Amino acid sequence: MPSPKARSGGGGGGRSGSVPAGGGGAGGNGRYEFMSLTRTPSHLLQRQGSDPTSARLRASESPCRRRGSGSSSASTSSAGGQPVPEEDCMRLNPSTLGIALSSLLAVDLWLSKRLGVCACEDASWGSVRPLMKLVEVSGHGIPWLLGAAYCLYKSDSAAGQEVTLNLLMALLLDLVLVGVVKALVRRRRPAHNRMDMFATFSVDRYSFPSGHATRAAMCARFLLAHLVLAAPLRVLVLLWAAFVGLSRVLLGRHNVTDVAFGFFMGYFQYNLVEALWLSPVVLQSMMGQLE
């Protein structure tokens, strides 16, 4: 390996990915060598092992040590100067994608906490909480399922029955897909959320994605495509969907990314509904079987 140009003094030549072997005056011969950040130089290990202050500092700073304390013989023995296992040390040098994701999550948590202004009555916008809960009910699965079933029952035209039956199917599909993703991801709801929602499934203790957001996005697309034609009403539908999503964060039910992904998922769920659309022929044979 070629050596980087040495700077006088021998202490400050380290860049990301390279560390001067003689840093800190241990070598002092002006020679530098590249070495992996994942390995600790043996002369430092000896010094760290014998210095209680630096050992304490390392114990409080290193994610490897925090994570592995007391569980892995290799990582505990590193306090005495043994090398830390390579797979643990990779965590100290995360990929760009890992850093980007961690940063996004940190911003998400921070922003969601700041926006959770209706999370309880004592919060800064606590007085608006009842209104937000009304918006919550407007995007809940039960009123939508009951409403679609009622319209199907009351509908006397084939076209009306076709649309309402497909809406019913879409709502059931949404519940299943959201339940599966929630059970797979298992992201906890924000700590500031009060779990006082009515009629929830067990997976609804998880927050990713927001079921209200998927339903709002999917139903908005459904309504715009099949039921709502007048321009002012179309704007109202879009505003309603946006407001349902926003209310999830204001109520402290969700983080921003739960709602953003929910909108994304609901939007594409509608494509699936279109692909699986139950035609009048299928509908008539279903009705025939019911009679």
Ligand SMILES: CC(C)=CCC/C(C)=C/COP(=O)(O)O
């Ligand atoms: C009981 C039925 C039919 C639906 C449950 C609807 C519900 C409570 C979803 C959770 O939504 P968020 O994930 O947005 O909190």
